[in-house]
Amino acid sequence: MQGPRGDDACCTSVAPVFTVRVRDRGSRARAGTLHLAHGEVATPAFVPLATRGAVKTLEPRDVAGLGYEMVLGNTFHLMLAPGPELIAELGGLHEMMRWPAPIITDSGGFQVFSMGHGGVADEIKGRRGPQASADSSGSILAVEEQGVRFRSYLDGGERFLGPETSMAVQAALSSDIALVLDECTPFHVTRDYTARSMERTHRWLTRCLDWHEREGPAGQRVYGIVQGGIEPDLRAASTQEVAASRCDGIAIGGSLGQDKPQMRAVVDWTTAELERVAPSRPRHLLGIGEIDDLIEGVRRGIDTFDCAMPTRLGRHGMALVPDPGRRWRIDLHKPRFRRDREPIMAACRCPACAQGFSRAYLHYLLRARELTGLRLVTLHNLSFVARVMSDLRAAIERERFDEVAAQLHAGAAPGAATRSTS
């Protein structure tokens, strides 16, 4: 953490968590480096999910081989199993999962509140109204000032997650970046609810930072979280409050509206304000990872992103392709791929395409539920996203951000910018 009421000048007194190398002239896009306990991360960067301590279907060497320098571990799932005591006993999350590079851990709040608000993942993205979550057998018991009581989806036992608990679990995991606990405010609530929820998040922020100052592991950085829903004044107020805290970096959380324009507007207000009050602190956009959203997030000054999208799509047989008209994806289960001898994407350097696996073979493997198929499409998707981010970094460095962003939006194959360097 930074010093008390840290502002950006504080960064000079300790090793800075973040350095901005190049700022784009025409936007808030910037290329920088995160300096973390387990190494550096070139930004802007996408952070793959290692939800339960493994990037699904992959080994750490696979993830590193695709160019990733950081993964995200999930505090909620890891606190339920194998549990913070055992992870600490095994040497922390890095040692347990044999990932030697930086790890960011979320606070667990998003998953806990998903059980209460019902499918908060879709809810926060505005895609539907409140309803019972289909895939959660846990349940929330009470949200109180102290924290949240809930039932474990694993054994039905009662559990508690408060600001201090979350920080203590993340301390046991020994992540490079811990996120403070926030109340994930859903989209379909009143402005008054959003405001009160935001204020609680701010009180929790202080408690998280207080706990971390006393008991947090040396070298672990803490990100605060901006809430405020889709209300410009609340987002501005939350941004100022979080920026005025001792946090090392700032994440944007909560409801980002009901469609992409609204989401981009929320990000826009927030990073505009951050540019004013905390220009040098790193910024993370929570849970966003579609290709156009990554490009537009970078344009608005986001440094890191995490999202289940590329890995989850991969396990559902959806492969990323440079085709904005199809949301950058094709469904390999579709009958039209049955005899398709082409790789997922022409001239793609991912392990699946470079080894020459055809769409027809992947179609067959996916229909036969062969795990090799899930792995190959996951490798392709994470490789695709890694190259988009690599292109955006290179574009900022060369003062060509707008041009490269436009090319990617128009369906240029990612990797072009990276190729022209080599």
Add this chain to the structure above:
Amino acid sequence: MQGPRGDDACCTSVAPVFTVRVRDRGSRARAGTLHLAHGEVATPAFVPLATRGAVKTLEPRDVAGLGYEMVLGNTFHLMLAPGPELIAELGGLHEMMRWPAPIITDSGGFQVFSMGHGGVADEIKGRRGPQASADSSGSILAVEEQGVRFRSYLDGGERFLGPETSMAVQAALSSDIALVLDECTPFHVTRDYTARSMERTHRWLTRCLDWHEREGPAGQRVYGIVQGGIEPDLRAASTQEVAASRCDGIAIGGSLGQDKPQMRAVVDWTTAELERVAPSRPRHLLGIGEIDDLIEGVRRGIDTFDCAMPTRLGRHGMALVPDPGRRWRIDLHKPRFRRDREPIMAACRCPACAQGFSRAYLHYLLRARELTGLRLVTLHNLSFVARVMSDLRAAIERERFDEVAAQLHAGAAPGAATRSTS
């Protein structure tokens, strides 16, 4: 195939399918090389299953990286999906699955007869009496001289598999070694049934070889299959019949008895007879792969083995270890591994152990049903078996077979013989 009524002398007129490099003095063990259309295979060798055109959880580069030179594709599953026409259109099985090295395909008979006899896998190994197979929703409709009619487990449609069909499908797959169709005689039948079944298998052998002579792909080798159950005279008769045919190699199939001593006796009679009538033709033992069975099979002159064991155990969280008292396996699901910081096996060079994944982490991943866990244990198991086979090959070459076999039986870590060469 060899010339008509080929004997071993015929091998000199065409490129030999197999050369024996070293014969052990104290046993029938031998080290050799299979010369196949897609490359060479050092024997004795284990052949991992790529049942549906993929070694489950792995990519071809993983399998090759473990030292394997051949995999086995399953004619029954592949003829149902994606089907021989599509596989041929995609360039054959090698091209479809991107495995450039040799492939052996079975005939499909084992799976078809499994549906009829009910759980023939266990049945053939004598572990239980006839009963309905639990994991098959297909069914056999009729076994006739022409072949077998059955229902597809995929769509319920009626299908037919006869000697010519099996060879035609294997021709479409373009495997390096095709197996003739045999009737897989179960254990719990009369001697008379076994004898009649064996005679049908011999008639099917001739039909397979006739079809292959007319229409088989150039370069594809054909193995005949010895039947005869647990009757010494029937096994001897079948061995002579198969050896007298034009087949390039000889597989041992059917019921191998109800326990390991009986299985070894059946193999013993058969290879003793083969040593007399076909000393230079390669020998494959179908469906056998436990560690002690591999050692004892090699001693009796078996050149190649296939078995679901290492990959299937891996997906069930069972890891191979050098511990004969535990059938060379530990169940990583067991609570005793929850806090175990050791790798599966000390000083193991497999990708899972060499990267330092602990038993505790694997235990957790398996319980959380993370696909990464299934992959890691599969890699370990296939690496373990590859090293056992490598040790046995090296031992034969150095005239130390008996000594190395005894060490492995006693629980020596495999890889020792290989290590001392390097």
